[in-house]
Amino acid sequence: ILLMALQRAIINYFQILGAMESQVGGGPAGPALPNGPLLGTNGATDDSKTNLIVNYLPQNMTQDEFKSLFGSIGDIESCKLVRDKITGQSLGYGFVNYSDPNDADKAINTLNGLKLQTKTIKVSYARPSSASIRDANLYVSGLPKTMSQKEMEQLFSQYGRIITSRILVDQVTGVSRGVGFIRFDKRIEAEEAIKGLNGQKPLGAAEPITVKFANNPSQKTGQALLTHLYQSSARRYAGPLHHQTQRFRLDNLLNMAYGVKRFSPIAIDGMSGLAGVGLSGGAAGAGWCIFVYNLSPEADESVLWQLFGPFGAVTNVKVIRDFTTNKCKGFGFVTMTNYDEAAMAIASLNGYRLGERVLQVSFKTSKQHKA
DNA sequence: TATAATT
Structure with a gap:
């Protein structure tokens, strides 16, 4: 019975979130219109000096927050926080196209590496969009625990230009878990790296490594989705009172299901004494x-x-x-x-x-x- | 043995 109630509450909650997003979200910016001075000889727009990609955004950041952050640098031609088409969840990255190339440069210099909640955002020029750069991310396992990120890059760099690399570490000890990711500039380069390195032993290593295309991180299990919903439920829009009560009702259900308490007493009791402040x-x-x-x-x-x-x-x-x-x-x-x-x-x-x-x-x- | 990188 509890699970059924929880299920109903979650469906209900998504509907409320959907309604709130449409009121609060401001919606994605429209496509960038061709801009006189930026027209190339072939008629295509050249936004290589103005268009940025922003990665590692906090999961709960909204389009408005995204625009507000990057709008603090200069005039924005267009910007978009990329969301999952079906669930509406942020995919954790977005694009900002500035009117002035100087502002794009300034945004990289001042906002790259900015810490937001648990994330460190990355701000860089967006490469021209193309099918050849998609699905170029590799998952690597069986790495020697002593191998550094730089050494892993050296191993893979013979196959092409590396866009990002990461070695996952134990959150407590900080020691390598022997698994990592390599994103190449081009999918062809990733394919060649699989052919060349999958099943091979790195120099001096005892075991061969496994190299394959990484799964898309958007596929989540029901459990992970619930956990995610639970985490995001407390982080949303403080909102009008009827949303507050809805929020607490869902939270109580989740508290029962997970046996944890999310809200500190001050967050609940504090509300009533704060009329007109802040x-x-x-x-x-x-x-x-x-x-x-x-x-x-x-x-x-x-x-x-x-x-x-x-x-x-x-x-x-x-x-x-x-x-x-x-x-x-x-x-x-x-x-x-x-x-x-x-x-x-x-x-x-x-x-x-x-x-x-x-x-x-x-x-x-x-x-x-x-x- | 799994992170939100191409609108």
């Missing part, structure tokens, strides 16, 4: 507005992303600048979607020393700007 609506989307005081005159938006991003979903950041000098006036605002993440960020960052300055961080109140 919670904002408006065009930027609902969320908890945080006041950040004692920023340096040189502070910019990327500082706020770096400070608050690790704590959870950030929808917007703003540095308040002097109109004439364009220098920061010493304060800014950050909007976060979820109360518990905002509270954690405030608790952690209030009193935080940034260079020579000690930050004051709190929920925004109506009369703080006079201080």
Whole structure:
């Protein structure tokens, strides 16, 4: 009976999420229109200097958050967070096409390596889209535990240009698990690497390695899907009250099914005492507005992303600048979607020393700007 | 023995 109730609740929950996404999401940007100066001699657009691919995005980042983060650098021609066509889940990567090549360069320099929650995002130029670069990812197992990422790359680089490589490690000890991934620029290169290396012993190794095409990571088991849903349920949009009650109802069911408690008492009890503090609506989307005081005159938006991003979903950041000098006036605002993440960020960052300055961080109140 | 890299 519990499982049936859980199943119903999950179906119900997906419908609610779907409705919320369509209200809040803002939708994917349309295709980039040909832009005069960027037309090549063959009539094709050349966006190689403006179009970026962004990888390792947090699973729960929305299109709006994505646009807000990259829009803080400069004017965006188009951007898209890529989602699974059927489930609507983020695939963890996206594209940003800037109007100005200088802004694309700036985005790589300032946002590549930015830590957001548990992820370190990667920002790089997108290669021209083509069938020849798809399905070029290899799964490698049986690697010697002593082999480094660099050594694995050296082994594979004879077959082509490597785009990414990774060796999986034990989360506790940090020691190699003997498995990894190699993404080549071209699928043909990956095919050649399989022919050349599958079943072969690396120099000095005791065992042969297995090299094959990697599975697509979007296929999940029912268990993994449930786990995922459970994790994402607490991270969503703080939203209107009827969504809150829905959220807690589902959470209680999941708590029963998994025997774990997700919400801290403060996240539940805290809500009732917070009328009028921090919670904002408006065009930027609902969320908890945080006041950040004692920023340096040189502070910019990327500082706020770096400070608050690790704590959870950030929808917007703003540095308040002097109109004439364009220098920061010493304060800014950050909007976060979820109360518990905002509270954690405030608790952690209030009193935080940034260079020579000690930050004051709190929920925004109506009369703080006079201080 | 499995990570969200081509719209």
